[in-house]
Amino acid sequence: MSIAANIEKLKQQLSQNIKLIAVSKTKPVESILEAYNSGQKAFGENKVQELVSKYEQLPKDIEWHLIGHLQSNKVKYIIPFVHLIHSIDSESLLLEVNKQASKINKIQKVLLQISIADEETKFGLDQNDLLKIIDNYISNDYPNIAIVGLMGMATFTENEEKIANEFAGLKKLFDQVKLGYFKNQVSFNELSIGMSSDYEIAIKEGSTMIRVGSNIFGSR
Numbered sequence: 001m002s003i004a005a006n007i008e009k010l011k012q013q014l015s016q017n018i019k020l021i022a023v024s025k026t027k028p029v030e031s032i033l034e035a036y037n038s039g040q041k042a043f044g045e046n047k048v049q050e051l052v053s054k055y056e057q058l059p060k061d062i063e064w065h066l067i068g069h070l071q072s073n074k075v076k077y078i079i080p081f082v083h084l085i086h087s088i089d090s091e092s093l094l095l096e097v098n099k100q101a102s103k104i105n106k107i108q109k110v111l112l113q114i115s116i117a118d119e120e121t122k123f124g125l126d127q128n129d130l131l132k133i134i135d136n137y138i139s140n141d142y143p144n145i146a147i148v149g150l151m152g153m154a155t156f157t158e159n160e161e162k163i164a165n166e167f168a169g170l171k172k173l174f175d176q177v178k179l180g181y182f183k184n185q186v187s188f189n190e191l192s193i194g195m196s197s198d199y200e201i202a203i204k205e206g207s208t209m210i211r212v213g214s215n216i217f218g219s220r
């Protein structure tokens with residue numbers, strides 16, 4: 001099937017309140033343009049250099065999402081144009097994003113990445129780190145940041161019940177934070193869970209954003 005047909009098929013499975021991020025890492029700009037011309041405007045990349053290069057070559061109304069681990073020394077290259085950073089996994093990284101955003105008077109939207117999988121290779125904050133950051137955020141420690149939700153990646157396994165449990169745990173944490181700290185605000189609303197292999201489970205568990213690559217662009 002074509003890229004456009006793959007996107008169309010996915011969109012039919014999504015209710016209006018769930019956003020599709022087309023993950024275009026390793027794929028050429030021609031493939032991104034094909035998706036763009038079919039109406040897809042949100043794309044995700046996991047490497048800064050690749051993201052910057054594609055940003056420069058592609059239409060400026062594309063909404064870029066950084067979804068992979070971000071090194072502090074590379075933050076400055078993406079802040080001028082990135083729409084949402086999904087992968088804030090330490091307070092020092094958050095402070096650097098705040099600093100670079102303040103230089104250009106931008107309020108940078110971010111998600112906090114929470115570690116929910118077994119694999120130690122997956123980056124992310126634990127619950128204590130998360131609550132510390134939220135406390136500091138409420139005390140206005142990061143004036144150029146808008147924390148709009150949480151992101152997580154489930155364990156890579158065929159065990160769907162395990163994946164569902166990990167997503168459900170993150171949804172519970174999301175609800176606790178929202179009720180505890182953001183009760184009257186619409187700004188803490190995003191739960192970025194679900195990829196090609198597990199987006200159907202993620203949707204059942206409350207996803208508001210799915211990040212799908214291979215189901216759209218083919219395997220990498």
Ligand SMILES: *Cc1c(COP(=O)(O)O)cnc(C)c1O
Nearest residue numbers: 023046067195196211212213214
């Ligand atoms: C690559 C990647 C995805 C998409 O993976 P697919 O299995 O190709 O859908 C989603 N999220 C993150 C963080 C990724 O790095």
